[in-house]
Amino acid sequence: MTTIANLELLETYYEVISRKLLDKFSMGYTKETNSGVFVPSSLNIIHQAFIHLIDTGVIDKNKPFLDAGCGDGRIVALASSLGIPAWGLESDEELVALAKHNLINLKALGVIKESAAIIHRGNFCDDKSYTNMDHQFSDFGTIYNYDNNAGLLASKIAKEAKPKTVYLLYSGDEIKEEFRGLVFMYDLDLVSNSINTSAALEIPQGFVRVYAKE
């Protein structure tokens, strides 16, 4: 189980990184990519969600986790720090390099330990991306997305994932989406209680919607 100290280290690490990169990215710590928009998730909110979902048996820690569109790698790092083997796929070359660099630093800091934390470049809708990772899309037990091509990903899960695969969709939007072939279980309406004042455009309140493949 991740200690609060680990979460604080993770939050502080990404806070420092995002402040450092504010000038490099022209729109603040956010970026328009060729497939969507990079805006980071709130680590605090997603940590709360993961703890709840692990405790209630919705996330099976033994099954691989995928962050589809992993940006700077923070959710891969968070999942791995909780003992879940985690992979991230990202289409943007600059973000892939940043995410890999972050995971190396977080291993050195001891936030990431023995659980996998691996980043690959690729389109999460494309099967070739999974071959390059030595995985199949159907290997993943939990798939996470922060509001980027979420409908395309939902269709892929409905068609190709194993039954009971969990789809976690993070969103600031109050309106919940329905996806054919996926059952909506519930959503968590969460507020960040981070002590950090964030330089990134993380939303302080968000919904983590839980869907499952039928």
Ligand SMILES: C[S@@+](CC[C@H](N)C(=O)[O-])C[C@H]1O[C@@H](n2cnc3c(N)ncnc32)[C@H](O)[C@@H]1O
């Ligand atoms: C809102 S950001 C979320 C980043 C990270 N998952 C997080 O929660 O902090 C969405 C990311 O998904 C990437 N993305 C969107 N569509 C993609 C696709 N089809 N394949 C790979 N990456 C994609 C974007 O480039 C962007 O970096």
